[in-house]
Amino acid sequence: MIHTAVLTASEVVSKIPLVAANCRFESETTSVSSVVRTDITFVIDVQNITKRYGHHTAIDRVTFSVAKGEVLAFLGPNGAGKTTTMRILTCFMPATEGHARVAGFDCTDQPLDVKRQIGYLPETPPVYQELTVTEYLTFVGRLRGMTGQTLTAAFDRTIGRLELGAVRHRLIGNLSRGYRQRVGLAQALLHDPPVLILDEPTVGLDPKQIIEIRELIKSLAGSHSVILSTHILPEATAVCQRVVIINKGRIVAEDTPEQLSARLRHSEKVSITLKAVPSDCEMKLRAIPGILNVLPGQAGGSFLLECELGRDLRDEIARLVVSSHWGLLELRTISMTLEDVFLQLTRHEDHLAEPAEAMVSAPAEQTDA
Amino acid sequence: MSPVQAVIAKELRGYFVSPIVYVVGAVFLLIFGLLSYLYVGFAGAQAIQLMQMQGGVAQINLNDLVFRNLFASVRIVLLIILPILTMRLFAEERKLRTFEFLLTSPIRINDIIIGKFVSVLLIYLGLLGLTVLVPTVLMLFSDFDWNPIWTGYLGMALLGALFLSVGVCASALTENQIVAAFVSFGTLLSMWLIAGLGSLLGDTTAGRIISYVSYMEHYDRLVRGLIDTSDLVYFGSGLVLMLFLTHRIVESTRWK
Numbered sequence: 001m002i003h004t005a006v007l008t009a010s011e012v013v014s015k016i017p018l019v020a021a022n023c024r025f026e027s028e029t030t031s032v033s034s035v036v037r038t039d040i041t042f043v044i045d046v047q048n049i050t051k052r053y054g055h056h057t058a059i060d061r062v063t064f065s066v067a068k069g070e071v072l073a074f075l076g077p078n079g080a081g082k083t084t085t086m087r088i089l090t091c092f093m094p095a096t097e098g099h100a101r102v103a104g105f106d107c108t109d110q111p112l113d114v115k116r117q118i119g120y121l122p123e124t125p126p127v128y129q130e131l132t133v134t135e136y137l138t139f140v141g142r143l144r145g146m147t148g149q150t151l152t153a154a155f156d157r158t159i160g161r162l163e164l165g166a167v168r169h170r171l172i173g174n175l176s177r178g179y180r181q182r183v184g185l186a187q188a189l190l191h192d193p194p195v196l197i198l199d200e201p202t203v204g205l206d207p208k209q210i211i212e213i214r215e216l217i218k219s220l221a222g223s224h225s226v227i228l229s230t231h232i233l234p235e236a237t238a239v240c241q242r243v244v245i246i247n248k249g250r251i252v253a254e255d256t257p258e259q260l261s262a263r264l265r266h267s268e269k270v271s272i273t274l275k276a277v278p279s280d281c282e283m284k285l286r287a288i289p290g291i292l293n294v295l296p297g298q299a300g301g302s303f304l305l306e307c308e309l310g311r312d313l314r315d316e317i318a319r320l321v322v323s324s325h326w327g328l329l330e331l332r333t334i335s336m337t338l339e340d341v342f343l344q345l346t347r348h349e350d351h352l353a354e355p356a357e358a359m360v361s362a363p364a365e366q367t368d369a
Numbered sequence: 370m371s372p373v374q375a376v377i378a379k380e381l382r383g384y385f386v387s388p389i390v391y392v393v394g395a396v397f398l399l400i401f402g403l404l405s406y407l408y409v410g411f412a413g414a415q416a417i418q419l420m421q422m423q424g425g426v427a428q429i430n431l432n433d434l435v436f437r438n439l440f441a442s443v444r445i446v447l448l449i450i451l452p453i454l455t456m457r458l459f460a461e462e463r464k465l466r467t468f469e470f471l472l473t474s475p476i477r478i479n480d481i482i483i484g485k486f487v488s489v490l491l492i493y494l495g496l497l498g499l500t501v502l503v504p505t506v507l508m509l510f511s512d513f514d515w516n517p518i519w520t521g522y523l524g525m526a527l528l529g530a531l532f533l534s535v536g537v538c539a540s541a542l543t544e545n546q547i548v549a550a551f552v553s554f555g556t557l558l559s560m561w562l563i564a565g566l567g568s569l570l571g572d573t574t575a576g577r578i579i580s581y582v583s584y585m586e587h588y589d590r591l592v593r594g595l596i597d598t599s600d601l602v603y604f605g606s607g608l609v610l611m612l613f614l615t616h617r618i619v620e621s622t623r624w625k
Contacts, residue, residue, distance in 0.1 A: 087469070090473040091472075091473060092469055092472050092473050092623060093623045093624065094623065094624065112475050112477070115473055115474060115475040116475040118473070120470075120473050122466060122469045122470065122473075123466075124465075124466040126465075126466055126467040126469060126470030127467070128379070128383065128465075128467060129465070130382070130383050130386040130387060131379070131382065131383075131386075135379075135382065139375055139378070139379045140474075142370050142371075142372060142374070142375030142378075143372050143375050143376070143471075143474045143475070143476050144372075144474065144475055145371075145372060145475070147370060187470070
């Protein structure tokens with residue numbers, strides 16, 4: 001069902017005008033992004049950050065921004081640079097080059113101000129095993145300068161939000177992985193920060209908890225800006241308004257999940273299932289103007305029709321099938337899942353010399369035009 | 370409660386939940402008591418000898434015979450046990466990945482270091498406070514001058530603080546607690562032994578510098594009852610230097 005043919009660079013350029021309005025890679029486009037920035041308030045603004053460890057470049061000229069109340073997913077295979085980017089945003093480590101600003105504060109020059117605006121859940125939940133949940137969250141609150149009633153109120157709210165009431169007096173060391181993860185999330189949410197940075201927030205949770213946490217993150221959207229990293233694609237589709245796909249330290253795509261799959265598609269795909277399959281049906285289907293290819297489907301009687309991009313041929317197909325009395329059991333369009341997009345983007349990186357550059361140059365030309 | 374106080378409270382809690390404080394405290398107090406008992410025993414034996422020789426009541430000086438020896442011996446006990454107290458402070462945070470959390474919290478690195486140092490210092494001073502029982506009990510049986518004892522305690526407090534600051538610094542270097550303990554133990558032992566090198570070189574510039582760097586003569590003067598500002602400056606500056614180095618080490622981990 002996925003088109004496995006390797007894309008040529010020109011195809012990528014012509015068919016994938018990726019990169020949303022506020023995503024820029026090269027310095028030549030900074031003038032455009034500054035124009036964009038005037039009408040939207042970005043809570044997180046990352047400009048061309050690069051991080052090198054010796055000779056190894058972990059992230060390379062990464063540029064993106066997050067608007068107030070937006071949930072952004074950072075998607076990428078392991079080792080793509082997701083955690084490094086988050087560590088720079090949380091002021092854990094400085095970038096080698098470039099600037100990152102959170103809530104108007106510079107990550108290099110005003111780290112304390114940035115840290116006050118952020119709730120951060122690292123990859124491993126940062127919990128002290130020898131403390132109880134209550135002691136731990138109290139400690140976290142005090143570290144952030146909360147005292148007395150403010151702390152108590154924040155504590156009660158967070159405990160309720162993450163349903164930690166039952167374990168509040170237990171030592172964190174004795175809790176299950178899922179509860180520890182929730183305590184880690186509670187830590188990030190305690191001071192109700194405007195910016196949340198969550199590194200794989202649903203790792204180690206059971207399916208029910210995963211849904212709960214996703215609902216929680218969705219409920220935070222609007223009032224909080226959230227960046228979450230994940231390599232679980234349905235998660236990104238489920239909770240995020242925008243997805244940044246990062247591979248080998250570079251942003252390879254940025255857009256809404258729907259737009260991403262639409263833009264990476266080479267053809268419209270329609271799947272049909274027929275009751276009767278006469279020998280000439282494949283030929284007749286092929287004869288419909290606009291049909292590029294007819295492939296046999298997985299089940300008997302089903303076909304996958306590839307149509308020209310931007311054309312909806314369902315009506316024509318249905319008319320042919322019905323008039324030929326083949327018995328139409330099913331007809332549906334197939335949209336590309338984020339998984340397909342992700343695999344294509346990260347796989348083609350291996351085959352093509354510099355697809356990221358190619359993808360970038362396309363919208364750059366467009367915006368110039 | 371300020372962030373520094375929160376760090377102190379959390380560290381103290383960590384110490385008392387784990388067996389470290391109980392084990393280290395028990396061993397320290399046991400050895401301190403044992404040493405006191407031995408030195409008092411020696412002093413008693415010497416008194417009997419003197420009485421037999423002079424045929425009368427001998428005046429023995431507990432300050433010289435017991436406390437100076439006791440305080441001098443305590444050095445080696447501190448050398449061995451204090452690295453055990455400090456080894457977890459940063460190494461454990463790094464191992465358990467809570468270090469990243471601390472460094473992304475709105476608290477200065479200085480505050481983290483001071484909080485951790487003060488917490489372990491409080492534990493040490495608490496243990497030291499318990500040992501005041503020894504001179505208090507001896508006071509019931511004999512007369513002695515309390516002033517050199519107080520300076521001795523000041524010396525032990527300062528020496529311990531210096532040892533702890535070295536330990537804190539070593540702990541920031543690694544995520545392995547054994548390595549941290551060993552590094553601080555090795556550093557402290559070297560600082561002890563270079564006193565020998567200093568006296569070997571004698572009254573040369575190098576000799577004087579090396580003798581100054583070692584804590585031996587500074588501590589000895591305090592134990593003898595002598596409070597010299599230069600010694601206080603030595604301990605104070607050594608401690609600050611070590612904590613400053615810790616700051617640099619913690620800061621540098623961010624750049625790696």
